[in-house]
Amino acid sequence: MTDPARLTGAVLTIDLEAIVANWRRLRDESGSVHVAAVVKADAYGLGVAHVVPALHAAGCRHFFVAHLIEALEVVDILPRGSFVAVLSGLNPGAESACAAAGVIPVLNSLGQARRWIAQARIDNRRLPAILQVDSGMSRLGLPPHEAAELAADQELTERLSILAVMSHLACADEPEAPANLAQAEAFCQLADLFPGVPRSLANSGGCLLGERFAGDIARPGIALYGGDPATGDHAPFAPVVRLEAAVIQMRQIPAGTGVGYGMTWHAPVPTRLATIGVGYADGWLRSLSGQGAAWFGEARLPIVGRVSMDSIIVDISALPEGALAEGDMVELIGPHQTIDDVAHAAGTISYEILTSLGQRYHRVYRPAAAQQELAA
Ligand SMILES: *Cc1c(COP(=O)(O)O)cnc(C)c1O
Numbered sequence: 001m002t003d004p005a006r007l008t009g010a011v012l013t014i015d016l017e018a019i020v021a022n023w024r025r026l027r028d029e030s031g032s033v034h035v036a037a038v039v040k041a042d043a044y045g046l047g048v049a050h051v052v053p054a055l056h057a058a059g060c061r062h063f064f065v066a067h068l069i070e071a072l073e074v075v076d077i078l079p080r081g082s083f084v085a086v087l088s089g090l091n092p093g094a095e096s097a098c099a100a101a102g103v104i105p106v107l108n109s110l111g112q113a114r115r116w117i118a119q120a121r122i123d124n125r126r127l128p129a130i131l132q133v134d135s136g137m138s139r140l141g142l143p144p145h146e147a148a149e150l151a152a153d154q155e156l157t158e159r160l161s162i163l164a165v166m167s168h169l170a171c172a173d174e175p176e177a178p179a180n181l182a183q184a185e186a187f188c189q190l191a192d193l194f195p196g197v198p199r200s201l202a203n204s205g206g207c208l209l210g211e212r213f214a215g216d217i218a219r220p221g222i223a224l225y226g227g228d229p230a231t232g233d234h235a236p237f238a239p240v241v242r243l244e245a246a247v248i249q250m251r252q253i254p255a256g257t258g259v260g261y262g263m264t265w266h267a268p269v270p271t272r273l274a275t276i277g278v279g280y281a282d283g284w285l286r287s288l289s290g291q292g293a294a295w296f297g298e299a300r301l302p303i304v305g306r307v308s309m310d311s312i313i314v315d316i317s318a319l320p321e322g323a324l325a326e327g328d329m330v331e332l333i334g335p336h337q338t339i340d341d342v343a344h345a346a347g348t349i350s351y352e353i354l355t356s357l358g359q360r361y362h363r364v365y366r367p368a369a370a371q372q373e374l375a376a
Contacts, residue, residue, distance in 0.1 A: 006327075008360055008362045009245055009248065009276075009277020009278055009282070009310065009360070010244060010245035010277060010332070010360075010362070011243070011244050011245075011329065011361060011362045011364060012241065012243050012361035012362070012363050012364070013241070013242040013243075013244075013363075013364045013365075013366060014046050014047065014050065014240060014241060014363065014364070015238075015240050015241075015242070016054040016367055016368040016371070017054075017366060017367070017368045017369055018226060018239060019046075019051060019054060019055065019225065019368070020054055020057075020368045020369075020370065021238045022223055022225075023035060023037060023055055023060055023220075023224055024058065025237070026204075026207050026218065026220050026223060026224070029208075030202065030207035030218045030220075031210075032202060032215055032218035033216045033217070034061065034062055034216060034217045034218070035062075035218045035220065036061075036062030036063060036064055036083075036200075036217050036219050036220075037055045037060050037062070037063055037064070037220070037221075037224060038063075038087075038220060038224075039052055039055075039063055039064070039065055039070075039074060039221075040064065040065045040067075040070060040087065040221070041066065041070075042070075043225070044222065044225045044351065044354040044355055045283075045354045045355045045356065045357040046240065046241070046354065047363070047365070048070070048073060048074055049077060050365050052074055052077045052078065053077060053371065054367070054370070054371055055224075056078060057368065057371045058368065061082070061083060062085075062217055063078070063082070063083065063084045064084075064085050064086075064087055065084065065087065066087050067086060068091065068094050068101075068103060068105075070086075071084045071085075071086050071098075071101065071103040072097075072101055072103070075101055075102060075103060080102070083104065084102075084103055084104065085103070085130050086098070086103060086104070086105050087106050087132075088108075089105060089107065089132075089140065090107060090115065090116055092111075092115065095115055095116060095118070096119065098119075099119050099120075099123055104129060104163060105129055106129075106130045106131075106140075107130065107142075108140045108142065109142060110149065113142075113150055113153075113156065113160075117156065117159045117160060120159040120160060121159060126159060126160060127161070128160070128161050128163050129160045129161070129162055129163065130162070130163055130164045130165070130166055130200075131162060131165045131194065131197075132165075133147045133165060133166075133187065133190040135167040135168075135183040135186040135187040135190060135201075136170060136179060136182060136183045136186055137167075137168055137169070137170040137183070139170075141166075141167060142190075144186075144190060147193055151193035151194055162194060162197050164197060164198045164199065164200045164216065164217055165194045165197050165198075165199055165200070166199070166200035166219070167183065167186075167191075167200075167201055168203065169183055169202070169203060169205065170183065172202070172203055172204070172205025172206040172213075172229070173205045173229060173231065174230070175205075175208065175209060175231065175232045180206075180209060180213070183201075184212045184213055187199075187201055198215070198216035198217060199215040199216050200215050200216060200218070200219055201213055201215050202214065202215065202218045202219065202220070203218075203219055203220060203221065203222075204220040204221060204222045204223035204227075204229035204230075205230040206218070207220055207223065207229070208230055208232070208234050221351075222350060222354075223237045224237075224240075225240050225241070225354055226238060226239045226240035226241060226339060227340060227349075227351065228338075228350065239334075239335075239339075242333060242334045243278075243331075243332040243333035243357075243361070244329040244330065244331055244332065244334070245277050245278040245329065245332055246277045246328070246330075247274045247275070247277075247324055247325070247326055247327065247328045247329075248275050248276065248277045248326065249274070250274045250275070250316070250324065250325075250326065251275075252270065252271070252272050252273075253267050253271055253272075253273060254267070254270050255267055255271075257271075259273065259304050259313055260289075260305025260306045260308065261305070261308060262305075263305070264289070264290065264306055265304045265305040267304075271304075271315055271317050272319075272321070273313050273314065273315060273316060274301070274313070274314050274316045274330075275311050275312070276294055276311060276312050276313070276314060276330060276332075278310075278312060278332060279307055279308045279309045279311050279312060280307050280308070280309055281310060281358060281360070282358030283353070283357045283358040284307055284312060284332065284358075285346045285352075285353070286306070286307045287346045287347050287348070288303060288312070288342070288345055289303070289305065289306040289307045290304065290306070291345045291346065292337075292341075292342060292345030292346065293337070293345075294314045294332055295330060295331040295336040295337065296319060296324060296328070296330045298336075299316075299318045299319050300336070301314040301316050301318065301319070301330065302314060314330070333353075338350075339353045339354060
C-alpha cells in the first residue's frame, strides 16, 4: 500500500503527550485550583477529536469552546454531564439547543441572562451558566452596571446554577503591562457581587502572572499547544507540532532568472532551487513570501519569491549538490523553527499559524501515555 504521506505534499505530526505535559505543567504552576482546556477552533487547529480525549484521560475536566456548534462536537466526545462552556455567549434562538445538549453558556449580556432564565422556566429546571464580566477589555461580558443589576435579580440564583464568574485579560502576553493588575482588581470587585461563586480569569499568559491572577478555573489555550504565551523569561512550553513537506521538484537557474508569481525575486547568482509542496491553501501564509525558511538537517533554506497556493520555492544553494532529492522531506515547523519563529517571519502570532494549518496534510498523532495505558 502507498504510504499515505505520499498522497499529499506534507505531513503534520501532533504530539498529544506534549499537550498533556503542557497541561500538567500549568496545573502545577498556575496556582489555580482547576486548569481547564480551551479547545475552540478545533483545538487551535489540532483536532478536538484527538486533543479532548487525551486531556480528559490526563484529568482535565473543564473545556471551553467559542461557539455552540463546537460545543456540540465536544460534548459528544466526553462522558455525559461534562463541563463544556461556550465563550462567545448564547445566540438568540439557540437557548433550547444549548439546554438540550447540556452545554454551559457564558452569559455575556443582560439579554442573554434573561433568555437563559426564560429557558430554565420553560424547562422547569435549573440551568447551568457562567457569567462573564467585562473587567476592561471591552470585548465580551457584562459591563459593571449590568453585572450589578443581574446580581440583584433573585431569579438568577433561583433559576440558574452559576458555575463560575469569569473575565478575560487584554494584555496577559505583556507581563509588565499595568492593565493586567487593573483588570485583576476590577474583576475582583465585580466577582464580589456574586459571593461564593468560583472565579476564572487567567488564560495562558495569565497563568504566568502570579497568584493575583490565579483563581478557581484557569483557561489556557495556546500554551497547551506549544505556543509562547508571553514575553519574559519563562521556560518554553513543550513543542506540539511538527510540519514536514516534500521536495516536489529541483532546478538550477542562471543569475538574473525570475522566480515565482510576479517574479518578485531574481537570482543574483546561479542558484539551485527546490519547490516544496506546501502553500497558502495549507496555511503556509502568503505573508511568508520572501520571508522565513525551510530546514534540511542543519541547513537553512530561505524562501524565495511568493508563496503559491500549493507550493513554495526555497534556495538550496547552502546544501552540497546531490544532498537533496525529490521526495525528501524538509522541516517547516520543528526543532529548528518553532510556531513562534514562523509567526514572527509572517508578521503574526502563533495562534494564527496553528489555526490556519490546512486540511490537506497527512496528520499523524503521537498518542499520550495515559491513553496508551487505557488502551492496553
Ligand atoms: C481564547 C481564550 C482563552 C485562551 O487564551 P490563550 O491566550 O490561548 O491561553 C481564554 N479565555 C477566553 C475568553 C478566550 O477567548
